[in-house]
Structure formats: structure tokens, C-alpha cells
Amino acid sequence: METGKYREDFPLLVNRDLIYFDSATATLVPSCVIEAIKAFYEMNGTIVKRGAYKLTVEATEKYDHARRQVGEFFKCAAAEVVFVPNESYGVSSLLYSFPWKKNDRIITSYLEHHSNYLPLLYLASHFNVTVDYLTHDTEGQIDRDSLYELITQDTKLITLTYSPLLFGTISPLDSITKLAHEQQIPVLIDGTRIVGHIPIDLKALGCDFFVCHGNVGLLGPMGIGILYLSQDIQVELDPLFLGSGTVHKVTEKEYYLLDSPDKFEPGSTNVANAVGLGTAVQYLTNVGLSNIREHEKVLTDTLIEGLRQIEKVQVYGPLSAANKIGIVSFNIEGLNSHDVAMYLDETANIAVRSGLLCSHPMLTKFNIPGVVQASLHFYNTKDEIAKFLEVVESIARELA
Numbered sequence: 441m442e443t444g445k446y447r448e449d450f451p452l453l454v455n456r457d458l459i460y461f462d463s464a465t466a467t468l469v470p471s472c473v474i475e476a477i478k479a480f481y482e483m484n485g486t487i488v489k490r491g492a493y494k495l496t497v498e499a500t501e502k503y504d505h506a507r508r509q510v511g512e513f514f515k516c517a518a519a520e521v522v523f524v525p526n527e528s529y530g531v532s533s534l535l536y537s538f539p540w541k542k543n544d545r546i547i548t549s550y551l552e553h554h555s556n557y558l559p560l561l562y563l564a565s566h567f568n569v570t571v572d573y574l575t576h577d578t579e580g581q582i583d584r585d586s587l588y589e590l591i592t593q594d595t596k597l598i599t600l601t602y603s604p605l606l607f608g609t610i611s612p613l614d615s616i617t618k619l620a621h622e623q624q625i626p627v628l629i630d631g632t633r634i635v636g637h638i639p640i641d642l643k644a645l646g647c648d649f650f651v652c653h654g655n656v657g658l659l660g661p662m663g664i665g666i667l668y669l670s671q672d673i674q675v676e677l678d679p680l681f682l683g684s685g686t687v688h689k690v691t692e693k694e695y696y697l698l699d700s701p702d703k704f705e706p707g708s709t710n711v712a713n714a715v716g717l718g719t720a721v722q723y724l725t726n727v728g729l730s731n732i733r734e735h736e737k738v739l740t741d742t743l744i745e746g747l748r749q750i751e752k753v754q755v756y757g758p759l760s761a762a763n764k765i766g767i768v769s770f771n772i773e774g775l776n777s778h779d780v781a782m783y784l785d786e787t788a789n790i791a792v793r794s795g796l797l798c799s800h801p802m803l804t805k806f807n808i809p810g811v812v813q814a815s816l817h818f819y820n821t822k823d824e825i826a827k828f829l830e831v832v833e834s835i836a837r838e839l840a
Contacts, residue, residue: 441735446470446727447819459790459824464605464633464767464815466791467655467662469720476719477661480712487708489685503711506718507701510666513721514650515641520674522667522701523714527632528555530651530667531599533704534628535559537680538596542568545594549574549582550805551604554798555651556630560599574600578806579758580607584616591623599628605799606811607757608633608767617646626673632656632665637736637765637817639729648673657817659724660717664710674700683707732818737761739816739825743768746829752836756811766816772832774840777810780832783839784812788831 447453449470453460460466480502488500504518511518524530536559546560550573563569572595575586582600598620603610617627626648631640636657642650650668654660669677679686682695683706689696697703724732740761747755752773758764772780781794793813796803803810814828 441731441818443735443819443821447821449723450819453819457789459788459827461814461816461820461824461828462791462793463657463817463820464813465656465793468659468817468819469655469661469716470659470723472723473660473716473720477712477716480715486711488711489702499711502715503709506714509718509721513725514666514668515643516668517671519699519701520668520671522669522704523709524651524665524667525663525710526665527553527630527651527653530665531555531628531630532559533680534649534651534667534669534677535563535597535599537677540567540569540596543570543594544596545570545572545592547572547574547587547590547595547598549576549600550801551576551580551582551606552599552601552799552802553605553630553632554800555632556599556601556628557799557801570594579763580604580609581758581763582611582616584612584619587616587619591625595623595625597626597628599630601630601633603631603634603765603767604802605633605767605797606769606802606806606808608764608815609758610634610638610764613647614645621646633767634765636724636729636732638733642668654713654717654720658717658720660720661713664713664717667704669700669704671700679704679706681706685709727818735818736766736816739820739822740764740766740768742822742825743814743816743828746825747832750829750833750836752840753832756806756808767813768815769811769813771808771811772836772840775835777812780812780835783835784828784831788827790828790831
């Protein structure tokens with residue numbers, strides 16, 4: 441797959457000649473997404489479902505169309521897609537709406553991003569919920585068999601990342617959801633790190649809930665995310681937040697909720713960003729998720745092999761792209777990860793992530809004080825990999 445014809449769609453990459461190896465947290469937005477957002481504000485700029493005049497009707501149509509685009513992208517019904525501000529909001533608003541009782545149990549792992557981990561600590565401290573942890577190997581691969589030992593009659597939820605931020609390992613979650621459902625336990629999957637990098641069919645995956653940012657791998661704007669609520673279970677849930685847009689009738693003493701997804705989207709929704717996200721997933725569909733996956737695998741294997749040949753460099757996680765997405769974490773012996781990241785930025789205009797990431801318990805479990813993290817997307821090239829390896833080699837040779 442050639443990325444040249446797609447790179448021109450990213451003004452940041454073209455105009456600043458920036459080598460972006462931070463796709464795990466970056467917000468690189470294609471020009472078509474920027475234009476879609478710009479056009480909405482210039483030609484419409486109204487909120488949805490608040491009147492009968494033509495601009496708000498048109499805005500509602502665009503909003504609903506974006507929801508359908510996202511549903512098609514994830515192979516689920518549009519009614520199962522709830523737009524939320526971000527991943528953290530999506531996870532918390534879902535978990536805090538559960539009717540938790542003392543001694544209820546949740547199964548998770550130490551591999552979780554803070555967005556998925558912190559709400560569990562809150563539930564443990566405020567509702568006396570017990571959090572159980574699956575075991576995993578040194579490459580961040582979850583031990584599925586350890587699930588058998590953890591499930592009890594009090595287990596009310598399993599919540600796991602699809603791909604841990606430190607390693608980028610692809611977890612076998614379809615088999616875990618199958619086992620969970622045999623025990624009538626719902627499953628929440630945090631998919632932020634992996635969406636936009638591999639094809640994802642939520643029905644085949646079998647989860648009850650799925651959450652992700654709209655930016656990062658999906659290439660949409662900041663300030664919007666996705667909370668998937670399976671139709672088989674959403675009727676059992678009441679929204680945590682209420683407001684205009686969630687009800688069809690209010691009396692002095694009662695209110696009557698709309699159906700999902702409307703009842704989970706209170707207040708004035710971010711219509712422009714939803715339109716932008718719909719455009720982004722259509723753009724990725726046009727490029728082809730399978731094409732993106734194959735391109736990233738080549739780049740990832742090249743990057744890992746090159747780093748392993750540099751003296752004093754330690755690479756963490758799976759050493760083959762067959763088992764992971766394009767996230768590669770490493771350290772240079774004797775150097776602070778932030779110092780390495782700053783050197784890459786200041787001397788070569790290379791942007792990477794560094795430090796404890798947003799997964800402190802995970803790095804603590806592996807006794808890692810911080811990492812340098814390069815994460816790839818389809819807009820990266822072999823020439824950029826070569827340049828990156830050249831600079832890392834010079835850092836290791838001259839500074840370590």
C-alpha cells in the first residue's frame with residue numbers, strides 16, 4: 441500500500457514535515473474531515489431535534505447519517521451507537537449507571553488504560569465492589585484460562601482493553617466474551633488503541649459494550665467518542681445523565697425517556713464533530729482497513745527489527761507484528777524516556793510518546809519507570825522508519 445497519495449490529506453504532516461510516531465494519542469485529521477466540520481458550521485451550525493425549521497431538520501439528518509456511518513464501520517446498528525465526548529466519559533457514564541451493590545465483583549486486568557481503570561477504583565472505594573484481575577504474560581497477552589478461576593456468582597461485569605497501551609498486543613477477546621456470556625456476564629471492551637488499525641466487527645466480537653475515542657486511530661476530531669450499547673442489553677440500562685434531548689414527555693412529577701440512543705445523549709450534542717467523525721470512518725473505509733493493517737505490519741516489523749539491532753535499546757512486548765498493532769515501546773539504557781523523546785523532537789522533528797503513558801499500574805507491574813513509544817498509522821512510511829532508527833542509533837551511541 442502506498443501512503444504518498446494519502447499523506448497529502450494531512451496538512452500537519454505536509455506543511456510542517458513532521459514525522460508523527462504518536463498515533464496512539466495524536467489527533468491527525470484528514471483534510472476531508474476538516475472540510476466537513478467547516479462546511480457544517482458555515483452552512484448550518486444549528487443543534488438537532490429542537491424544532492421544525494429546515495436548518496435544524498437538516499442538522500438532524502446529518503447527525504443521524506453520521507451515526508449510520510459509524511454503525512456501518514463497526515458492523516452494528518445505528519441505534520447501538522451513542523456519541524460521547526471521549527473514552528473516559530463513555531466508560532464512566534456506563535459504569536456509574538449500573539446498580540452496584542456491596543460484594544459485587546468486576547473482572548479486569550492490570551493492562552488497562554486509566555480511562556477504564558480509574559472508574560473501577562471509584563466503584564471499589566464508594567460501593568465496596570471487588571475488582572479481580574486476570575493474569576497475563578510478559579508481552580501483555582491475557583491468560584484466558586485464568587478467567588475460569590475468577591468468575592463467581594457475584595461477578596457482574598468483565599471489562600478489558602482490546603490492546604494494552606504499553607505493548608499494542610491484540611487480545612483474544614472474542615473467546616473471552618463467549619465464555620463470559622455462557623455465564624450470563626456482560627463484557628465491556630476498551631477499543632481506543634486499536635480502532636482504525638484493524639477491521640472490527642462488533643457483532644462478531646460479541647461484546648455488550650464497546651468504547652473508543654473518535655480521534656486517535658479513527659482520524660476524527662477531538663471532543664467526540666463512541667459508546668456502543670448492544671441492543672440485547674441497552675433496554676436494561678438507564679442513563680446516568682438526563683437533560684433536554686433524552687425525554688419525550690415531562691410532567692410535574694415524572695419524565696418519560698426516549699429510546700436509545702437518544703436517551704443517552706443529554707443536552708446539545710456535538711453535531712459538527714459527529715459529522716466529522718462520520719466523514720473520518722468513511723475515509724478509512726475507502727482506504728481499506730485490511731490495507732491499513734498490512735501496511736502497518738510491514739512498518740512495525742521493520743521498526744522492531746531495527747531497534748533490536750541498536751546497542752543499549754530494549755524493546756518491550758511482542759516482537760512480531762502478527763500479534764500486535766503498530767505500537768512499539770522501548771528504552772535506551774541509562775537515559776530517561778522524556779529526554780529521548782525531547783531529543784527526537786528537537787533534532788529531527790519526530791513526535792513520540794514518553795513516560796508512564798496513561799497506564800501507571802501496567803508499567804508498575806512490569807517494573808518499568810517509563811518508556812519511549814512509537815506508534816504507527818497508515819500515513820507513516822518506510823523512509824520515516826529509516827530516519828527514526830538513524831536518530832535513535834545516534835542517541836544510543838552518543839548519549840547513553
